Amino acid sequence: MGAAARLDRGAPSLTGRTLVVTNDFPPRRGGIESFVFSLCEQLAVEGVVVYTARMAGSGEVDGALAYPVIRGRSRLLLPTVGVARDVRRVAREHGCDCVVFGAAAPLGLLAGGLRRAGVHRLVALSHGHEVWWAKTPGAGRLLRRIGDQVDVVTYVSEFCHREIGAGLSAEARARMVRLSPDVDLARFSAGLDGSPWRARWAVGDRPVVLAASRLVARKGHDVLVRAWPRVLRSCPDAVLVIVGDGPCRRRLERAVRRRSLGASVRMEPGVPWQQMPGVYAAADVFALPCRTRRGGLEPEALGIVCLEAAAAGLPVVVGASGGAPETVADGVTGYVVDPRDVEALARTLATLLTSPGEARAMGLRGRQWVAEHFGGAGGDTLRALVHA
Numbered sequence: 391m392g393a394a395a396r397l398d399r400g401a402p403s404l405t406g407r408t409l410v411v412t413n414d415f416p417p418r419r420g421g422i423e424s425f426v427f428s429l430c431e432q433l434a435v436e437g438v439v440v441y442t443a444r445m446a447g448s449g450e451v452d453g454a455l456a457y458p459v460i461r462g463r464s465r466l467l468l469p470t471v472g473v474a475r476d477v478r479r480v481a482r483e484h485g486c487d488c489v490v491f492g493a494a495a496p497l498g499l500l501a502g503g504l505r506r507a508g509v510h511r512l513v514a515l516s517h518g519h520e521v522w523w524a525k526t527p528g529a530g531r532l533l534r535r536i537g538d539q540v541d542v543v544t545y546v547s548e549f550c551h552r553e554i555g556a557g558l559s560a561e562a563r564a565r566m567v568r569l570s571p572d573v574d575l576a577r578f579s580a581g582l583d584g585s586p587w588r589a590r591w592a593v594g595d596r597p598v599v600l601a602a603s604r605l606v607a608r609k610g611h612d613v614l615v616r617a618w619p620r621v622l623r624s625c626p627d628a629v630l631v632i633v634g635d636g637p638c639r640r641r642l643e644r645a646v647r648r649r650s651l652g653a654s655v656r657m658e659p660g661v662p663w664q665q666m667p668g669v670y671a672a673a674d675v676f677a678l679p680c681r682t683r684r685g686g687l688e689p690e691a692l693g694i695v696c697l698e699a700a701a702a703g704l705p706v707v708v709g710a711s712g713g714a715p716e717t718v719a720d721g722v723t724g725y726v727v728d729p730r731d732v733e734a735l736a737r738t739l740a741t742l743l744t745s746p747g748e749a750r751a752m753g754l755r756g757r758q759w760v761a762e763h764f765g766g767a768g769g770d771t772l773r774a775l776v777h778a
Contacts (some may be wrong), residue, residue, distance in 0.1 A: 391730050407485050408438050408439070408491075409441060409477070409486035410426065411497055411549045412441065412491070412493065413492065413493065414492045415430075415442040417448055417605065418445060419634075419635070419663070420519050421571075421603070421693065422492070424736075428571065428574075430457070434455075434456055439460065439484045439556060441480050442459065442461060443464060443466055443467050444462055444465055445462045458555060468497075469496050469500050470476060474500050477489075477500055478503065478504060481509055482507070486509065487508075487511060488777075489511070490515065491512075491515060493516070493519070494520055494537075495519070496532065498539070501539040501540050512539070513540060514544070516550060518688075518689055519689060519691075520686065521686075522688065524554050524556055525687055526687070533554075533557045534557060534559055538559055539560075541778070542565055545568055546550055547691060547716050548590075548713065549716065550692070553689075553712075554566075555696065569775070570692065570764060572769055573694075573701045573764045579667065579702065580757055581671075583671060584673070587672035588672045593631070594627050596628065597743045597746070598674050599677050599739055599743070600631050600647025600669065600672070600676050601614055601676070601678055601715045602634055602670075603678060605636030605638040606638055608682070608711070611634075612638070613679050613681075613730070614630060614677060615646055617732045618655060618736075619649060620733065620736035620737075621740050621743070623740075628654065628743050630656070632656065633658045633661055635659055635660040666698060670698065670704060674749060675739065676705070677707040678696055679727055680693065680708065680714050682711045689713070691713050692713040693713070696717035699756075702753075702757070702764055703753040703758075703771050704756070705723065705725075707742070708728050709729030710729060711730075716741075718756075723756030723759050725738050725751075725753055
């Protein structure tokens, strides 16, 4: 009898560990990846196993972790028969009685088979892309099935609660639980030494606006580049540093050259999460004028980089997209801007750069705000969910 058949015949309940099934894990970089990785680190003491996709450079990452990471055979995990079989096998071999899906859709479609295999607790994390599922008829039916088959669907922001919850059954919606990213306030701290990064960027003591994220269209780097000549009129020494990798890099580099901004804009490669505190410390303002795209199907779910920047003591300028405004107390810790209004974005950045005292005060208020709202409850919430 094959392994899959043995697992599907009402096997006795598994015990002890949590299996995290996810496509979003290092060495890939991004907000979801850092969120899922942080949750795994918090579960490590109690026993966690990760099943994730195959990626270049994963050997070094996996070897440094204190828990098992099993890589699938493909670069993208989908709820296929083969992946379902492998996930059940890993759960059995490692004694996992709880499975956490790093993203509810589409891997949450594996939930029914895992339940039959003896896994008694199923938790699905949701992020911004489930909004698209909730709003699309065919995908919406699959999302509704996921919600009905797992014990809990989590959400990162009130925006996501509202939009994703609308695609679930009433029963599944009532079982949703908020699980937002925790920000490590000891790691992301005001007053760290950012001089090594300033030296690397060759910016000296010039004021720096930082935008750090994956280079995808909705993050708004293109609007920052368009706004930058206007910022320079008020603050001619300012430098815009864009840190990240992604499909929009070449387009952004062309936009910088077209506007002859090479002396005032630095395009820097992505940085491992462990090094990001120093990157934030090298900046004076953080900006991410993210926008919603594709007719409302592609919003920003929250924006962990905005929270990390605020924890590092930076004023944050964020676009009015999805749950992103929930990362800022508008006018107190930073500003929420219309991500398509280039003039308004330029004025906001210029105001912060020409009023450094007020900008620093905003940043310190932002750190306190993050401590109050994102300072550590997530780990307790996750442990309660997996052990319920």
